[in-house]
Amino acid sequence: MSAAPSFAFDKSYSGFLFDMDGTIINSIAAAERVWGDWARGKGLDVEAFMPTMHGARGVDTIGRLNLPGVDPVAESMLIMEAEIADVEGVVPLPGAIEFLASLPPERWAIVTSSPHRLALARLAAAGIPVPRFIVTAEDVKIGKPDPQCYILGAERLGLRPSDCLVFEDVMAGIRAGESAGADVMVITATHSHPVDTNHPTLLNYENVRAHVDGDGGISVMRRDG
Numbered sequence: 275m276s277a278a279p280s281f282a283f284d285k286s287y288s289g290f291l292f293d294m295d296g297t298i299i300n301s302i303a304a305a306e307r308v309w310g311d312w313a314r315g316k317g318l319d320v321e322a323f324m325p326t327m328h329g330a331r332g333v334d335t336i337g338r339l340n341l342p343g344v345d346p347v348a349e350s351m352l353i354m355e356a357e358i359a360d361v362e363g364v365v366p367l368p369g370a371i372e373f374l375a376s377l378p379p380e381r382w383a384i385v386t387s388s389p390h391r392l393a394l395a396r397l398a399a400a401g402i403p404v405p406r407f408i409v410t411a412e413d414v415k416i417g418k419p420d421p422q423c424y425i426l427g428a429e430r431l432g433l434r435p436s437d438c439l440v441f442e443d444v445m446a447g448i449r450a451g452e453s454a455g456a457d458v459m460v461i462t463a464t465h466s467h468p469v470d471t472n473h474p475t476l477l478n479y480e481n482v483r484a485h486v487d488g489d490g491g492i493s494v495m496r497r498d499g
Contacts, residue, residue: 283474286491288437290377290484291427291456294386294393296328296443296464298370299400303363308356312349316341329444331387331417354389361399367463369479371402376484381492383407385427385440387417387447407431418446421454428454439494448473459494 295301306324313323318339327335332350374382383405386393390410397404407430414422421435428435440451443461448471451458460471463478476482476494485495 283494283496285457286485286487286489286493287439287457288381288491289428289431289433289439290382290441290492291385291424291431291438291451292374292382292441293329293443293447294384294388294396297367297441297447297461298374298384298402299364299366299396300464301361301364301396301400302328302464304360304396305357308353308360311356312353316344329387329418329442329446331411332389333411334387334417354392357392358395361395364396364399366400366402367461367478369482373479373482373484374402374405377492378486378490379406381431383409383427383430385409385423387411387423419449419453421450421452424451424454424456428456439492443469445469 292298295305309327310320310324313320332353333346336344336346336349384393386409388396388411390412393408393410394404407427409423409427409430411417413426414420416422424435424440428438431438435454435456438456440456440458441461442448442451442458443464448458448460458473460469460473460475461478462469462475469475481497482494483497485493487493
């Protein structure tokens with residue numbers, strides 16, 4: 275695979291759109307505890323199932339399984355309540371709190387596949403203030419990889435997706451950002467194996483800072499740059 279391009283470090287944007295789980299917080303341990311218990315209870319191959327549940331709405335993940343007698347809406351509600359109750363080990367990615375705090379509050383949003391109540395619980399557990407703008411599972415009819423979540427996120431900022439940089443960590447979200455017409459930065463901190471992507475990547479936010487230029491454009495700058 276060719277080296278990832280550096281365009282996101284070379285241009286400014288009108289807004290930033292952040293996925294939540296795996297992108298600004300690490301909630302993998304908590305999510306996999308809850309989803310692992312659910313999958314075992316349904317007789318699924320847990321090891322094979324786990325990679326399929328990251329980055330998508332719970333109702334979509336369950337619906338794709340087509341399990342006999344299983345109502346995706348009802349099951350996803352039960353899982354949501356279990357996830358809200360279990361936020362042990364949910365932490366911010368290194369540098370994320372400082373990076374987000376340095377952004378103009380009207381120029382960024384969280385765009386997550388998590389339900390609203392779960393998003394609030396995990397942000398609180400990670401010590402990240404709720405942003406002015408947030409798009410959650412309930413706000414869209416079709417979840418990632420469909421682009422409508424990022425289109426809506428940009429609209430809430432009063433922008434076009436092409437004016438925004440999307441921060442993502444899994445393929446469903448990356449494809450959603452691409453399809454919306456936005457540039458994408460891939461965060462790799464929580465990956466157990468390399469992400470096969472041609473987008474620029476960041477491990478976390480420790481070695482970058484947000485820069486706002488004289489025209490109001492926001493860019494990601496390396497701290498040594």
